[in-house]
Amino acid sequence: MKHAGYLRGAFVIALGVFGLPCLPAGQPLPASTCVQCHTDVKKLIRLGWEVEKVRGKPEVSAENEGEG
Amino acid sequence: MEPYEKIYVAKAFLDSDHGQIACVDCHGGNPQDPNWQTAHRGLIKDPTFPDPEGACGECHPDISAAAPASLHYTIAPIGNAIARRMGPADQKVQAAMETARERHCSQCHASCGQCHVSRPNYVNGGFLAQHQFRKTPPMETTCASCHGGRIFGEFTGLNKDLAADTHFADEDMTCMDCHQAGQMHAPAGEDATRHTSATRPRCEACHPEAAAEDAPIPSHRIHRGKTACQVCHAQPIKQCYSCHVGADAKGMAYFKCQKTELDFKIGRNPHPTPERPYTFTVKHHPPVVPGTFDFYSPGALKEFAQYPTWTDAAPHSIRRITPQNKSCNNCHGRRALFLGIRDLDEREVAANADVVVPDEMIPPIQANDTGPPD
Numbered sequence: 001m002k003h004a005g006y007l008r009g010a011f012v013i014a015l016g017v018f019g020l021p022c023l024p025a026g027q028p029l030p031a032s033t034c035v036q037c038h039t040d041v042k043k044l045i046r047l048g049w050e051v052e053k054v055r056g057k058p059e060v061s062a063e064n065e066g067e068g
Numbered sequence: 069m070e071p072y073e074k075i076y077v078a079k080a081f082l083d084s085d086h087g088q089i090a091c092v093d094c095h096g097g098n099p100q101d102p103n104w105q106t107a108h109r110g111l112i113k114d115p116t117f118p119d120p121e122g123a124c125g126e127c128h129p130d131i132s133a134a135a136p137a138s139l140h141y142t143i144a145p146i147g148n149a150i151a152r153r154m155g156p157a158d159q160k161v162q163a164a165m166e167t168a169r170e171r172h173c174s175q176c177h178a179s180c181g182q183c184h185v186s187r188p189n190y191v192n193g194g195f196l197a198q199h200q201f202r203k204t205p206p207m208e209t210t211c212a213s214c215h216g217g218r219i220f221g222e223f224t225g226l227n228k229d230l231a232a233d234t235h236f237a238d239e240d241m242t243c244m245d246c247h248q249a250g251q252m253h254a255p256a257g258e259d260a261t262r263h264t265s266a267t268r269p270r271c272e273a274c275h276p277e278a279a280a281e282d283a284p285i286p287s288h289r290i291h292r293g294k295t296a297c298q299v300c301h302a303q304p305i306k307q308c309y310s311c312h313v314g315a316d317a318k319g320m321a322y323f324k325c326q327k328t329e330l331d332f333k334i335g336r337n338p339h340p341t342p343e344r345p346y347t348f349t350v351k352h353h354p355p356v357v358p359g360t361f362d363f364y365s366p367g368a369l370k371e372f373a374q375y376p377t378w379t380d381a382a383p384h385s386i387r388r389i390t391p392q393n394k395s396c397n398n399c400h401g402r403r404a405l406f407l408g409i410r411d412l413d414e415r416e417v418a419a420n421a422d423v424v425v426p427d428e429m430i431p432p433i434q435a436n437d438t439g440p441p442d
Contacts (some may be wrong), residue, residue, distance in 0.1 A: 032099035033107060034091040038199075039079055044072035047104055050069070054105070058192055061316045066325030067217055067308070 074186075074194035078430050082200040094123050114189070117179035124180055132180065136360045137255030138177040145261045147173065153356070155371030164365035171321045172313045176214045183252075188213045207243040218306040223384040227330055230303050242364065263344065263380050271297045287393070296337075296349045300393040302383035304332040309413075311355030314363030332392070335378050335407040336429070338422035351407055352381030358415055371420035378407055401433035 039041050081087045094115040094223035098136075101107035115123035124132040129134040135141055143333050147169060154165065175190045182188040186195050191213040196202050205211070212220040223243070225232025235241040235325065246269040254267040262268055267407070278288045310326040335351040337344065358372045392399040399405060406425035409417065 008310045011319040026119075032091060033102050034095075034097070034099045035082065037075070037104070038075060038077040038084070041072060041076060044076055045070075048071040049105070059318075059320065061318070061322035063316045063322040063324070065323075066311075067306075 069187075069194040074192075075196050076195070078198035078200060080406045084200060086201050087199075113193070114179055114181045114186075116181040116253060117177075120180045131249075131253045133256045135180060135253050139256045139260065139265065140183075140252060142255065142256070143173060143177050144258065145361050148259065148261075149354075149356075150361075150369075152375040153369040154370050155374065157368065157370075161368050163364045165361060165368055168313060168361050171315065172323065173312060175321075176209070178210075178214070183210050190214055203242050209314055210265040211243045218308075219382075219384045219393055222303075222305055225302075227306065227385075230330065230385060231387060233384050234388060235386060261281060262382060264341075264384070276399040293345050294347050295334075296344070296346045298350045298383045298386065299346075299348050301386050301388065302332070302350050302381075302398070303385040303387055303390055304330040305350070305352060305381055305383045305385055307331045307333075307353040308355035309353060310357045312357075333378065333411065334406065334425065335420075335423045336425055337380070338376065345427075346350065348406075348425075349424055350381045350383050352383075353378055357413070376420045376423045377414075377416045378420050378423045396434040396437040400431040400437070403427070403430055406430055 036048065072090070086391050090099070091097070095112050097109065097111040098107050116138070119133040120135055121129075141189050150165065150169065150173075154161070157165070176188070178188060182193075184196075184201050184203070185199065186193045187209050196206060196209055201210070207220075221227050223233045225237060231237065233383065235245070249271065251265070251267040254265065256265055275307060278285065279292065281292070283289045283292065287300070306328055307327045307330070308325055312324045314322055314324075318321055333351045333353075334348050337346045337349045340346065354377065354379060356369075358369050359366075392402070392405060406429075407420070408424055412420055412424070
C-alpha cells in the first residue's frame, strides 16, 4: 500500500512536469503527408511536374479579346 | 507564380493559431495516404466557400454569419443588373443565363479565404503568404486581381498621362484604408449596391469641412448637395464598351471586349435620395450591349432599355485639382464633359433617357470666373 501511494504521487508530479502526453495544446501536430509535402519545396517542385503531366498546364481561352 | 509557390506552406504557418488546426479538418482529403492523386480525392480547395461558417464560424461567428450576404460574396449587383435587363424569362432562358452567370460573373466573387489566405480563384489562386492568414489583405494581390481592369490602374496611376489617386500617391493609403472590414463583411440587402450600402466609404467621413454648410471653400458651398464630390475631383476613368461572352471549342470561357477608353462623363442622377441628393454624378459605362449573352441565349436581354448603361461610377482617380475644377468655366458650359445623346450607341438611347444631360441643363458659363484657364 505504501508503494502504491508513492507511485500515485510520482504520477501526479510527472503530470505537472511533463503534461498529459495525449493533449495537443502547445505541441506540434504529428506530421501528416500534407505537412511533409507542402512544407518541402523540392518535393512540391517535383510533384508539380507530375501534376502537369497528368493535368496539363492551366490555360485561358485563346478567344479572349480586349481588356477585361 | 510558379505552381509550387501557390501551395507551399511555411513552417511559420504551423506555429500560428490557424496552423494548430489539422489540414484535414478544413480541407478534407486523406492525410495518411502517400499518393498525391488519391490523397487529394475529395479535397476542398477553399473551405470558406460556399459555407464559411463551417470553416471559420467557430472562432469568427459574427463575420462568417454575415459575410455570405456581403456584396463581395454575392456580387448581387451584377446579377440584379442582368435580371433587370432580362425581365421575365422562361425556364430555358433562365437556365442558360444562369450558366453564363456562373461561368463568367461568379468567377469574381470573393470568399473569406480568397482575401485572407490566397489570391482569388479568378487569377488561379496561390497563397498570399505561404498559407499564413492575412488579417488585412494585400491590395496588390487580392483587390487588384479582380479590380485590376479599371480601379487598381486608376488608383495607382497606371493609366497613361493620368496621375495616381491622391489618396494613394500622397497619403500612402491602400484600398483597405477606405474599404474597411466593417464594410467588406457587412450583409447587404438584395437590392443594395456599392453606392447605396450603409457601410460604404464616405468622402465626408474624412473631409467633413468640405461637406459642411459653412464650408471654407466657396465652391464646396456653391455645389453642396448638387454635384457628387467626384464630379469636380475625379480624373477620367476607364469606360468599356460592347463585351460578348461565351465558351470556346474546349469549353473555356472567353470574353471579347471591343473597346475601352479613358473618358470622363458627368450625367444626371436619375433617382436622387436624401443620401445621394445630387443632380450630377460621374458616370461609368459597363461593357454590356443587347447581345452580350447571345452565345448563351440570343436576345435574352429583351428589357435592355429598362436599365441605364451609363451608371454611377466610383472613380478612384481623385485629385484635389483636376482639369474640370481649375476654374468655373472649365466645367460650366463644357458640353463635352456632360453625357449627351451623341455619346450613346443608338441601341442604348432609351436606356439612358434619364441619365443624359440635355443642353438646357448644362451649367451656364460664369461671366465673373476669375480662375485660371486650362
